[in-house]
Amino acid sequence: AAGVIQSPRHLIKEKRETATLKCYPIPRHDTVYWYQQGPGQDPQFLISFYEKMQSDKGSIPDRFSAQQFSDYHSELNMSSLELGDSALYFCASSVQEYNSPLHFGNGTRLTVT
Amino acid sequence: GESVGLHLPTLSVQEGDNSIINCAYSNSASDYFIWYKQESGKGPQFIIDIRSNMDKRQGQRVTVLLNKTVKHLSLQIAATQPGDSAVYFCAENIGASGTYKYIFGTGTRLKVLA
Numbered sequence: 001a002a003g004v005i006q007s008p009r010h011l012i013k014e015k016r017e018t019a020t021l022k023c024y025p026i027p028r029h030d031t032v033y034w035y036q037q038g039p040g041q042d043p044q045f046l047i048s049f050y051e052k053m054q055s056d057k058g059s060i061p062d063r064f065s066a067q068q069f070s071d072y073h074s075e076l077n078m079s080s081l082e083l084g085d086s087a088l089y090f091c092a093s094s095v096q097e098y099n100s101p102l103h104f105g106n107g108t109r110l111t112v113t
Numbered sequence: 114g115e116s117v118g119l120h121l122p123t124l125s126v127q128e129g130d131n132s133i134i135n136c137a138y139s140n141s142a143s144d145y146f147i148w149y150k151q152e153s154g155k156g157p158q159f160i161i162d163i164r165s166n167m168d169k170r171q172g173q174r175v176t177v178l179l180n181k182t183v184k185h186l187s188l189q190i191a192a193t194q195p196g197d198s199a200v201y202f203c204a205e206n207i208g209a210s211g212t213y214k215y216i217f218g219t220g221t222r223l224k225v226l227a
Contacts, residue, residue, distance in 0.1 A: 107155075
């Protein structure tokens with residue numbers, strides 16, 4: 001079965017650079033979520049989109065932005081990168097219906113040096 | 114690759130024994146809960162879910178129990194196997210009506226001893 005695809009798998013950037021992470025949801029899933037996971041931490045909710053509109057927002061820094069496109073893929077844009085942004089970034093998708101579980105991709109590991 | 118859950122609580126279980134992983138959730142209005150398994154270098158993998166109108170749900174080798182009175186969730190794994198070694202997270206949907214916002218609890222690392 002098709003899963004959530006994230007790219008790139010690994011990304012190394014320097015401080016103050018920008019990064020773009022991409023997420024391709026499971027076909028027919030209309031909702032995308034972004035999570036950040038630091039070492040030894042639980043995944044922290046950043047932002048979610050439903051039908052290309054932002055549906056909820058969590059602890060996403062102002063330096064980050066995201067959008068969902070007409071083909072339902074999503075991109076997380078990160079600017080003025082800081083060392084503390086180094087983490088695993090997961091995308092998840094679901095069907096926007098009552099009590100539908102999230103399905104996660106394998107993440108993008110971002111390292112800021 | 115970097116390990117997930119370097120500083121998380123750890124549960125060590127002998128292979129073949131049953132495991133019980135606990136989770137305290139935060140929002141008494143949460144109506145849907147999910148257990149995830151996360152192996153190193155991978156994304157969280159769905160295990161089992163439960164709605165707030167239930168107090169128990171069983172899957173293959175797994176059972177989830179929900180106690181809404183004390184806001185407690187547990188995952189029971191029967192006959193634990195080496196492949197069960199991973200970090201386990203519970204997640205709750207705290208989204209207001211019509212929205213979906215899933216918050217993760219603190220994970221537990223499960224180590225299966227041969």
